[in-house]
Amino acid sequence: MRIAIISDVHANIEAMDAVLAHIADQHVTDIVCLGDVIGYGPNPRDCINIVANARFSLMGNHEEAVMFYGEDFNEKARQALEWTKEQLNSPEYDRSENYEMWNFLGSLEESHTEGDVLYVHGSPRVPTKEYMVPQDIRNRDKMTEIFSMIPSLCFVGHSHIPGVYTDNFRFLSPNRIDGKYAHQGGKALINVGSVGQPRDGDPRSSYVTFDGRNVVFHRVEYDVRTTMDKIYATPGLPNYLADRLIVGR
Template sequence: MTRTAILSDIHGNLTALQSVLEHVKTQSVDRIVCLGDVVGYGPKPQECLDIVAGFDFCVLGNHDSSALFDPEGFNSAAEQAIFWTRAQLELPDQEESAPNEVSPSRKRLDFLCSLPRSVREEDVLFVHGSPRGPTNEYVMPEDIQNTKKMEKLFSLVQRLCFQGHTHVPGVFSHHLMFTPPAEIDDDGYDLSEPDARYMINVGSVGQPRDLDPRSCYVVLDESRVFFHRVEYDIEATVRQIEAEAELDNFLGYRLREGR
């Protein structure tokens, strides 16, 4: 089976993305996929889009969508950041493209416009939010107490669903249990139980929110999933955010605490 690295919620944090990709090189993966929110919050949206465009596929995140259309339900800092991000993506290119060649800025916008809301490969589903709301629905650890919601979500999962959006990594099982990475050993999480179904949140590369400031991503290998935490130069990203007057400094400072 294909060994797959699954990343999500990069949020324009180039320093984190570069560190994660260096770690991915050590994992002998066959491909890299992304579950959306390549942009938003962070200071390097152009560079992150250029890298992710080379992945095997990427699905649409709510911040990716909002970079193209009007944001909905964002707080003031997030809304301000997405308008700044849109402006960065619309900046004229510094170097002229050759005749009949698509400009880098046009390529980035075309890439965002082309992102699917979900990707299904046999009995494995890839989304940003949830099986029911691929772009926008949150599935939080405490939702295991919401039986109706979870039963509905799992009715849409054939075997595995990989998702992001909450920035909180872990494995939801159809038994209404949630297992965070801290409770999963180096042998990974076993997905081979007959007839079992799982929703797996891969966490965030660029803005973790589980009180662990390290980037998070997963590797899927046959019937096991492995969570990886990767340290990166947080202060470099903080300085990049501080250098942009239209980005709230809080978006950088929160990275230090993983929240």
């Protein structure tokens, strides 16, 4: 069985559509989503409608914040959060449709385990909130504790920086391994990167395919300009959220 693992769509429908078209050629049986479908971007409702068809979808910090309170959000993220909340409650839609949006958010799991593979949004320690970034590889206490919570493999998103963390304290960027990682023994944590707001300096969408052993990192070009223009045209979304898309930061 080969699956596609996506994360951090962040209400970017142009990126989501491009990734779906790419996935269509990958011979996968299922798509799973590691959270943050919403937040930052201009199309939260459309992205929820798509991800609702995934085999499973996890709770990200943005879903958590829209339902509860984003106490750790900075000013710009909070502004986008308030705008997103308005969209999900929009009187332009049927009340039942809005209800379905909130129902989807309320149904999300914090983590999901299948065999010896763990799926979370951020990290096994703090599923919705903790970031895994390449510098962590030097933080042996953090890495040791994180790996003690991983059965064999763990897939995460959240930091928007794709790559492989190994239990012998190495970080492998997708470029360095030619986009391919074959898991054989030991433990590994895989960050799948972000569909809708990459932050590794490459503006193309990131996602992975996984067949139980082999992980392949994919990058997909999308119409960044259209998404940026939508953000610029939306007073409730800070321009900065558009500016960063073109540079992938």
